[in-house]
Amino acid sequence: MAARSMIVIVDTTWDIEGIRSQYPALKDGTVYLDGAGGTQVPECVIEAISDAHRSGLSNVHGPFAASRRSDQLIAEAREAVADLVGGPAGGVVLGPNMTTLTYRMAGALAKTWHPGDEIVVSELDHDSNIRPWVQAAASAGVTVRWARVDPMTTDLSAGQYAALVTSRTRLVAVAAASNLIGTMTDVAAISAIAHAAGSLMYVDGVAAAPHFRLDMASLGADFLAVSAYKWCGPHAGAVVASVELLESLHPDKLEPSSDQVPDRFELGTAGLANMAGITAAVDHLADLVPGTGDRRQRLDRSFAALRARENIAVRGAITRLTAIPGVRMVGAPTLRTGTICFTVDSHAPAEVAARLGEQDICVWSGHAYAWELTRALGIREAGGAIRVSLSPYTAESDLDRLVEAMSSIVYGSTAS
Numbered sequence: 183m184a185a186r187s188m189i190v191i192v193d194t195t196w197d198i199e200g201i202r203s204q205y206p207a208l209k210d211g212t213v214y215l216d217g218a219g220g221t222q223v224p225e226c227v228i229e230a231i232s233d234a235h236r237s238g239l240s241n242v243h244g245p246f247a248a249s250r251r252s253d254q255l256i257a258e259a260r261e262a263v264a265d266l267v268g269g270p271a272g273g274v275v276l277g278p279n280m281t282t283l284t285y286r287m288a289g290a291l292a293k294t295w296h297p298g299d300e301i302v303v304s305e306l307d308h309d310s311n312i313r314p315w316v317q318a319a320a321s322a323g324v325t326v327r328w329a330r331v332d333p334m335t336t337d338l339s340a341g342q343y344a345a346l347v348t349s350r351t352r353l354v355a356v357a358a359a360s361n362l363i364g365t366m367t368d369v370a371a372i373s374a375i376a377h378a379a380g381s382l383m384y385v386d387g388v389a390a391a392p393h394f395r396l397d398m399a400s401l402g403a404d405f406l407a408v409s410a411y412k413w414c415g416p417h418a419g420a421v422v423a424s425v426e427l428l429e430s431l432h433p434d435k436l437e438p439s440s441d442q443v444p445d446r447f448e449l450g451t452a453g454l455a456n457m458a459g460i461t462a463a464v465d466h467l468a469d470l471v472p473g474t475g476d477r478r479q480r481l482d483r484s485f486a487a488l489r490a491r492e493n494i495a496v497r498g499a500i501t502r503l504t505a506i507p508g509v510r511m512v513g514a515p516t517l518r519t520g521t522i523c524f525t526v527d528s529h530a531p532a533e534v535a536a537r538l539g540e541q542d543i544c545v546w547s548g549h550a551y552a553w554e555l556t557r558a559l560g561i562r563e564a565g566g567a568i569r570v571s572l573s574p575y576t577a578e579s580d581l582d583r584l585v586e587a588m589s590s591i592v593y594g595s596t597a598s
């Protein structure tokens with residue numbers, strides 16, 4: 183893993199108009215506040231994917247140029263994801279999405295479990311970092327223990343893991359951030375407890391990666407999962423682990439397919455053109471603010487600036503939204519990403535999202551697959567909540583339009 187020794191100076195000159203001009207989808211005035219469900223893509227990603235097709239792509243490992251180009255695109259995508267999460271390129275498993283890959287990893291890991299072993303999952307998580315583990319545990323006779331959130335704040339205390347993790351724990355699965363509320367978790371503290379007991383850590387970085395810099399080593403993540411379509415890339419996912427760890431696992435695979443790592447975790451033919459899009463998206467993130475350095479250093483700089491900007495924007499949005507009568511934030515996390523979640527008295531979440539949608543303001547309502555969390559908070563049956571989530575291309579004017587539209591919904595007339 184490359185050393186990350188650079189001192190980062192936050193560049194406060196965030197050229198929002200320059201960033202927005204790179205996104206064709208923004209040109210019609212639609213307000214995309216649905217980044218936690220999936221982001222728009224910049225021109226460079228569209229071009230990289232188109233160019234890959236234009237240049238001629240063939241299946242991998244063949245004795246001709248188009249096939250070598252495919253091999254190259256995959257190798258570059260592994261490098262790019264490794265830079266994004268501070269992991270080894272040789273341990274980047276690529277696939278269609280995080281859910282598919284997590285089921286894959288659960289199947290492989292469960293082969294190493296024995297009846298009486300234990301795993302720990304958290305009710306804060308997206309269901310894709312719960313159900314694959316719960317189902318694998320059921321097949322292997324493994325006990326599932328649950329980490330709970332504070333229902334008022336939605337913080338997931340790291341301290342509770344001291345009681346949940348035992349010498350029988352084989353895996354702790356936890357999100358670095360909630361996809362619904364934005365709650366950030368203390369992954370490093372949880373990892374320290376898990377590792378002291380000899381357990382592996384599977385970290386869902388899908389909702390965190392678009393908002394802050396992930397570094398597997400400092401998180402203590404043995405596995406880290408991300409989805410490129412949440413960070414301005416194509417619909418693809420990745421799980422990153424050390425080569426040694428992947429070498430120790432043997433997923434079900436076809437007899438003739440590669441037994442090399444990471445290839446043996448990848449089923450069938452990859453979305454080859456999307457590989458070019460993954461690399462272009464990571465390069466785009468690295469170049470959100472001007473500066474020099476290698477890609478990891480530029481990512482450090484971009485994410486420092488993005489985080490500073492989103493912290494201010496989120497605080498402002500919460501203040502303005504809660505000034506509207508009946509708007510209630512769900513949770514009050516100590517640390518959060520650029521995602522917020524709220525309910526509105528006398529208006530069902532689906533109705534609010536639909537009314538905003540009529541004004542071309544895109545937000546999600548419901549449980550957002552935070553299935554256990556919405557149950558724990560007692561909001562699932564009432565339709566969940568409304569989720570607003572920021573992306574690098576979110577402008578102040580997007581939030582202005584949201585606040586105006588919310589006022590109009592609540593007051594029943596168009597706010598001036």
Ligand SMILES: Cc1ncc(COP(=O)(O)O)c(C=O)c1O
Pocket residue numbers: 218219278279280281282308310311357359360361386387388389408409418419
């Ligand atoms: C936190 C989190 N984890 C996992 C997933 C699943 O990702 P994918 O759609 O790549 O399977 C999502 C999707 O929204 C998510 O937000």
